[in-house]
Amino acid sequence: MTTKPSDFYFPNPRSLHYCTQCANPLARIIPPDDNRVRDVCLQCGSVHYQNPRNVVGVIPIWENKILLCKRAIEPRYNTWTLPAGFMELKETSAEGALREADEEAGIAGIELGPLFSVIDVPSAGQVHIFYLATITQPELNPGPESLEARYFEFDAIPWDNLSFRTVSTTLEHYLADAKKGQFSIHYYSLDENH
Known part of the structure; x- marks a missing residue:
């Protein structure tokens, strides 16, 4: 069966597992000076904000x-x-x-x-x-x-x-x-x- 491009591609889910900057696994923590849990890379410090x-x-x-x-x-x-x-x-x-x-x-x-x-x-x-x-x-x-x-x-x-x-x-x-x-x-x- 051949897959059409429209059947194959889909929007990326909201949850991330790896840092988009350095590819290390993400941690779910409250960063310093923040007030909610975020996806954070403990290797490079990137905070992966999820907004509406x-x-x-x-x-x-x-x-x-x-x-x-x-x-x-x-x-x-x-x-x-x-x-x-x-x-x-x-x-x-x-x-x-x-x-x-x-x-x-x-x-x-x-x-x-x-x-x-x-x-x-x-x-x-x-x-x-x-x-x-x-x-x-x-x-x-x-x-x-x-x-x-x-x-x-x-x-x-x-x-x-x-x-x-x-x-x-x-x-x-x-x-x-x-x-x-x-x-x-x-x-x-x-x-x-x-």
């Missing part, structure tokens, strides 16, 4: 329809999501959100709006950030991380097949704000593993 990862995305709207992408990757393969993904180094959250919209949906034209939601997901070590966005050119060309991208009427959102609670709660807040005709920033925490 930022997920950035958009709520893309075209003529009172919302754009969702069907995931072609795990976790939650074959479920619908907002275009979003991990923020890269050397980019702002807004730049990352636009990049993810392009990578996942291949949106021909998009105008980024204001910040809409910030969701802490402590159990997953993540913070999810979504921006409002207006699509200016509706043509789509989904990338390899999406099975398809599609515009949904608000009353046709596939609630039973959404990928993550951060997506469903963001959509719930969006629809409530749209009904009021006034959008505000939503900050909250979800204690879940996705």
